[in-house]
Amino acid sequence: MCKWCMRHGAGGKWYLNARNYSNELAESMNLQAYLEEQWKNFEQVYIRKIMGISSIDLGNKLKMPIIGRILRWSVERMIHSESLNRNPVRADGHFGQVIPIEEAKLIMMNLAAEPIIKNYCMCRMMQKGLKDACCINFGLLSSVIEKLPRFIPENSKLHITREEAVEALKEQNLKGRIATVWFQPVPYINAICSCEVPQCGGLRLRMDFGLYTVYKAEYVAEVNSDLCQGCRSCISRCQFNALRYSPTLERVIIDPIKCFGCGLCRDVCPQKAIILTPREEHPGLKGKY
Amino acid sequence: MGKTKIRINYSKCGNATGGIDPRQCSRCLYICEPAVFIRHPALKVKEENPYDPQYWQVTPVWLSLCTRCLKCVKACPQNAIAITW
Numbered sequence A: 001m002c003k004w005c006m007r008h009g010a011g012g013k014w015y016l017n018a019r020n021y022s023n024e025l026a027e028s029m030n031l032q033a034y035l036e037e038q039w040k041n042f043e044q045v046y047i048r049k050i051m052g053i054s055s056i057d058l059g060n061k062l063k064m065p066i067i068g069r070i071l072r073w074s075v076e077r078m079i080h081s082e083s084l085n086r087n088p089v090r091a092d093g094h095f096g097q098v099i100p101i102e103e104a105k106l107i108m109m110n111l112a113a114e115p116i117i118k119n120y121c122m123c124r125m126m127q128k129g130l131k132d133a134c135c136i137n138f139g140l141l142s143s144v145i146e147k148l149p150r151f152i153p154e155n156s157k158l159h160i161t162r163e164e165a166v167e168a169l170k171e172q173n174l175k176g177r178i179a180t181v182w183f184q185p186v187p188y189i190n191a192i193c194s195c196e197v198p199q200c201g202g203l204r205l206r207m208d209f210g211l212y213t214v215y216k217a218e219y220v221a222e223v224n225s226d227l228c229q230g231c232r233s234c235i236s237r238c239q240f241n242a243l244r245y246s247p248t249l250e251r252v253i254i255d256p257i258k259c260f261g262c263g264l265c266r267d268v269c270p271q272k273a274i275i276l277t278p279r280e281e282h283p284g285l286k287g288k289y
Numbered sequence B: 001m002g003k004t005k006i007r008i009n010y011s012k013c014g015n016a017t018g019g020i021d022p023r024q025c026s027r028c029l030y031i032c033e034p035a036v037f038i039r040h041p042a043l044k045v046k047e048e049n050p051y052d053p054q055y056w057q058v059t060p061v062w063l064s065l066c067t068r069c070l071k072c073v074k075a076c077p078q079n080a081i082a083i084t085w
């Protein structure tokens, strides 16, 4: 993710920089009180005011001629804010990126700070009324969520090991959810979610309103047309409508612009016809996250 | 398509305003395909324990995505949802 890797990647990807996971960083940013304030009423984030305008019906407001442009600019600034006077109740500085399962595993095994918890997904609870214990949070955020009864799972344990976190993320991937890693707030990293359109709050803003709450992965899927047998198993895995079966070609074709690089299609292909390739090596997609 | 207005009758749904606790229902949330509604702690109420809010409300936030299928209106057991355009 060019800009964020440059600012917080220490020469690599932002989410592979150990410093961004450290307790020292969380402490130096005074995040205990900030995250508690944010999480106590997190579900109110979409009804709060931005620039004095209620964010209810953001979609129509963004379409307004001049105000819409200013609003978009100010929402983007808020989402990516690194300022010292960030507002926790608007979730300032909170955004993420899609990662394939192998990187989620790398993070959980080597980088995530303990304790690690698996709690109810706030988005699915907020937008669908469902209790789904699938969100993996870690470090300081775990101790914040522990204090909030509504996110504590009833039928599974809250505290999990690194290995259990990897298993949980794999299970979610298998179900068809994509792994995403989050700054909360930038540059502190404390969550890997298993997201699904349209009930993920972050993907909602990205997919429906073009706001950069979630960036595409560092990868893009490529289908090997010699290997693909046209079985179509991959198509139902894609949340972004990037894959289509072509009756003329009798195989699957991909729209690389739509592809978020989650790797879900790759993981089910019986022919191993799909691979993830680095976005930056793709001339047409370089810098397009 | 012009703007869609969705009104919730908060005296029927929303336990800070005399209605039911939407956590016990949430039919509208579940049934709406574009996920137009959110369920959230009610604004401007004094919670005994702010870490465990007990007063909840439903707000249709993503109005521009409503397809006017009216499934929520039909599904609401309290008849609390009205949609106009």
Ligand code: SF4
Binding pocket: A223, A227, A228, A229, A230, A231, A232, A233, A234, A235, A251, A252, A268, A269, A270, A271, A272, A273, A274
């Ligand atoms: S799963 Fe593999 S073989 Fe089947 S259609 Fe997709 S790419 Fe082709």
Ligand code: SF4
Binding pocket: A220, A221, A237, A238, A239, A240, A241, A242, A243, A254, A258, A259, A260, A261, A262, A263, A264, A265, A266
């Ligand atoms: S095409 Fe494959 S890798 Fe790309 S977004 Fe769809 S499922 Fe994910």
Ligand code: SF4
Binding pocket: B006, B031, B032, B033, B034, B035, B036, B037, B065, B066, B067, B068, B069, B070, B071, B072, B073, B083
């Ligand atoms: S009318 Fe249909 S799309 Fe609109 S809010 Fe109700 S269920 Fe959702």
Ligand code: SF4
Binding pocket: B008, B012, B013, B014, B020, B022, B025, B026, B027, B028, B029, B058, B075, B076, B077, B078, B079, B080, B081
């Ligand atoms: S369906 Fe009606 S009663 Fe149930 S939560 Fe929605 S608005 Fe409230």
